[in-house]
Amino acid sequence: QSVLTQPPSVSGAPGQRVTISCTGNSSNIGAGFDVHWYQQFPETAPKLLISVNINRPSGVPDRFSGSKSGTSASLAITGLQAEDEADYYCQSYDSSLSGVVFGGGTKLTVL
Amino acid sequence: QVQLVESGGGVVQPGRSLRLSCAASRFTFSSYGMHWVRQAPGKGLEWVAVIWFDGSNKKYADSVKGRFTISRDNSKNTLYLQMNSLRAEDTAVYYCAREYDSNGYPPSLDPWGQGTLVTVSS
Numbered sequence: 001q002s003v004l005t006q007p008p009s010v011s012g013a014p015g016q017r018v019t020i021s022c023t024g025n026s027s028n029i030g031a032g033f034d035v036h037w038y039q040q041f042p043e044t045a046p047k048l049l050i051s052v053n054i055n056r057p058s059g060v061p062d063r064f065s066g067s068k069s070g071t072s073a074s075l076a077i078t079g080l081q082a083e084d085e086a087d088y089y090c091q092s093y094d095s096s097l098s099g100v101v102f103g104g105g106t107k108l109t110v111l
Numbered sequence: 112q113v114q115l116v117e118s119g120g121g122v123v124q125p126g127r128s129l130r131l132s133c134a135a136s137r138f139t140f141s142s143y144g145m146h147w148v149r150q151a152p153g154k155g156l157e158w159v160a161v162i163w164f165d166g167s168n169k170k171y172a173d174s175v176k177g178r179f180t181i182s183r184d185n186s187k188n189t190l191y192l193q194m195n196s197l198r199a200e201d202t203a204v205y206y207c208a209r210e211y212d213s214n215g216y217p218p219s220l221d222p223w224g225q226g227t228l229v230t231v232s233s
Contacts, residue, residue: 002155038156045206045223046148046156049210052215057164093217099172100146100158100217 022090120227133207
């Protein structure tokens, strides 16, 4: 059971916009710790998608965007494409656990 | 481009030990903090450990504290994870990852290695 809660799955049609939430508490996101997002395809290593809440590393399409407010963060994907079908994870830090924490992951299905 | 290659995984009996290695190339290894992250079959990501760029500080997840030791040899551009007293629940793909952006806290991680599978079974 992760301290960062993500919906197990989300779906959307090509061209649509989807959001993935990452809900924490006052020991992690709410304490001001930053949130990062990763994309993982089956049988491959995760790839950094959003760094420090809102920043896209070089090469990441601007269809991906991140936000953070209060005890939650969100990843938005606009203009959904079939190639976006993957698992997505949020990451932050928890002061109660004194360590890095990941969300449980969200499987995105493109209908 | 920047590359991380893990090795050392395999099948090991409960209670035994295993050492993983992560060979880094095409970046100044000694300038970056490094992490181990694992993923049990069909499950999500679980952070395991971090070591500072110079090896001066190390932190561990509660699930591995006292059993696993992270270390590095900056002269060999290599990261290690010594795993002792292995349990069935340690079965996972183990990834090494470099800190990408240390302006935030915690630092984000990129790139990641391809992973090495550790199976703990009798």
